[in-house]
Amino acid sequence: MDAHPSHFAQIYSVYAHVPFCFHKCHYCDFYSLAEPRGDASRHQPFARALLGELGALSESYRLEPTTVFVGGGTPTLMGADVWSSLLYDLQSLLDRSKLQEFTVEANPETVTEDLASVLVDGGVDRFSLGAQSFQPDLLKALERWHDPASVGRSVGILRKAGVSRLNLDMIFAIPGQTLEDLDRDLEAVLALEPDHVSCYGLTYEPNTPLTTKLRLGRVDRADEELERAMYERVMERLGAAGFEHYEISNWARPGQRCLHNMAYWENRDWLGVGPSAASHVGGRRWKNEAHLGRYLEGCPEPPVVDVEELNAAQRRGEQLMLRLRLIEGAPLPWLDALLPDGDWRWGEIKMLISMGLLERTGTHVRLTRAGLFVGDDVVARLL
Incomplete structure (x- = not known):
C-alpha cells in the first residue's frame, strides 16, 4: 500500500x-545508535538525507506546520556546524508563517554555548532536557551517564542564549528510589524554574537491557503502592508550585503546554522524517524503517514499513483514547459527535464510570483521580 495520500x-x-547517541540508556526503546565520542562522520550525510526526505514530501503535502519537534536519540550530539546548515536549508522547505513552536530534545552533556546560539538563531524556541534524576545512583540504575550538575549548567546556557521555553524530562519509580529521593529530585527540578515538566513512571519496555535485568532478577521493580505514592507526590508538588497538570504525565506553567504533543493528543495530521519516524495523515499511518544505513541509501524516499489505513471505527477509538489522556478529558459535544448511537464504547464508558475510573462532569468525560493511576490501561480499553 502506498503510504502517501x-x-x-x-x-x-x-x-x-x-538516531545518534553516545550511549544507549538501558530503559530506552526508541531507535538510536551508540557511536564513539568524536565520530561525527554520519551527521552531515544524515542531515542532507533529512532535508532530501522533506523536499520529497513537500511535493505531496503542504508543509505549513504550527509545530516542529526534533527528537531522538540525542539531536544535540550533532555539532553546531551541522545544525547551522540544516536550519538554514530548512527555511526553503518549511513555510514557517504559522509556526508557533520549534522544539529540540537535548542531553545536558551536549549543550554548549555555540550550539545553543546556532539553534536559537535558527528559530528553535523550546528545548526538552533529559534530566531523569539528579542523583548519581539513580542515574546509574538507568544507565544514564550525564553528571547531574550538567542539567543546571545547560539550563543556564540555554536561558542566556534566549530560550523562551524549557522542559525537563523526569522519571520516577526507578529501581531503588525512595519517596525521599523523589522529593530531592522535585526540589532540584523546581529550583531550575522550567516552564514545563514531563514526569513518567519508569516503563519496562520489551527488548531493552533494563527489562532483561528485571527478568534475571538483577533489578527490583518499584512496587505498585510505592509507584502510586510517587505519582501522588509529583502531582502535589508540581501543583503547589503552580504547574497545570494537563496530561497524564505532563505539567506546564500557564500558557506553556507542549503544542506539538497536543497535536498528537488531538489526533491532528503530522509527518515524521528520519529513520523509525512515524506519520499520520487522514487516518493513514506509516513508519520509516528503523535502519540508518537503508535510510541514507533510500532517501529522498526511504523505505517505509507498517502502513495502515484505519477504518472509521478504529479512527473513532484512537481519537477517544488520545483525547482522554488530557486531564480535562473529552468535551461532551465532541464525544456525542464522535460516537454514533450504538457504538460499543458508550457501554465501556458507562462501565468505567461505574468503576470510578472515568467521570462525567457538566461539560466533559474525563479520568478520575483513581483513573489517572491506571490511565494507560483505561484509555486502551476504548481503542
Missing part, C-alpha cells in the same frame, strides 16, 4: 528523528 494535505506538525 493522493491529496495535497496540510501538515500541522513535523517530527524529525535523529
Whole structure:
C-alpha cells in the first residue's frame, strides 16, 4: 500500500528523528545508535538525507506546520556546524508563517554555548532536557551517564542564549528510589524554574537491557503502592508550585503546554522524517524503517514499513483514547459527535464510570483521580 495520500494535505506538525547517541540508556526503546565520542562522520550525510526526505514530501503535502519537534536519540550530539546548515536549508522547505513552536530534545552533556546560539538563531524556541534524576545512583540504575550538575549548567546556557521555553524530562519509580529521593529530585527540578515538566513512571519496555535485568532478577521493580505514592507526590508538588497538570504525565506553567504533543493528543495530521519516524495523515499511518544505513541509501524516499489505513471505527477509538489522556478529558459535544448511537464504547464508558475510573462532569468525560493511576490501561480499553 502506498503510504502517501493522493491529496495535497496540510501538515500541522513535523517530527524529525535523529538516531545518534553516545550511549544507549538501558530503559530506552526508541531507535538510536551508540557511536564513539568524536565520530561525527554520519551527521552531515544524515542531515542532507533529512532535508532530501522533506523536499520529497513537500511535493505531496503542504508543509505549513504550527509545530516542529526534533527528537531522538540525542539531536544535540550533532555539532553546531551541522545544525547551522540544516536550519538554514530548512527555511526553503518549511513555510514557517504559522509556526508557533520549534522544539529540540537535548542531553545536558551536549549543550554548549555555540550550539545553543546556532539553534536559537535558527528559530528553535523550546528545548526538552533529559534530566531523569539528579542523583548519581539513580542515574546509574538507568544507565544514564550525564553528571547531574550538567542539567543546571545547560539550563543556564540555554536561558542566556534566549530560550523562551524549557522542559525537563523526569522519571520516577526507578529501581531503588525512595519517596525521599523523589522529593530531592522535585526540589532540584523546581529550583531550575522550567516552564514545563514531563514526569513518567519508569516503563519496562520489551527488548531493552533494563527489562532483561528485571527478568534475571538483577533489578527490583518499584512496587505498585510505592509507584502510586510517587505519582501522588509529583502531582502535589508540581501543583503547589503552580504547574497545570494537563496530561497524564505532563505539567506546564500557564500558557506553556507542549503544542506539538497536543497535536498528537488531538489526533491532528503530522509527518515524521528520519529513520523509525512515524506519520499520520487522514487516518493513514506509516513508519520509516528503523535502519540508518537503508535510510541514507533510500532517501529522498526511504523505505517505509507498517502502513495502515484505519477504518472509521478504529479512527473513532484512537481519537477517544488520545483525547482522554488530557486531564480535562473529552468535551461532551465532541464525544456525542464522535460516537454514533450504538457504538460499543458508550457501554465501556458507562462501565468505567461505574468503576470510578472515568467521570462525567457538566461539560466533559474525563479520568478520575483513581483513573489517572491506571490511565494507560483505561484509555486502551476504548481503542
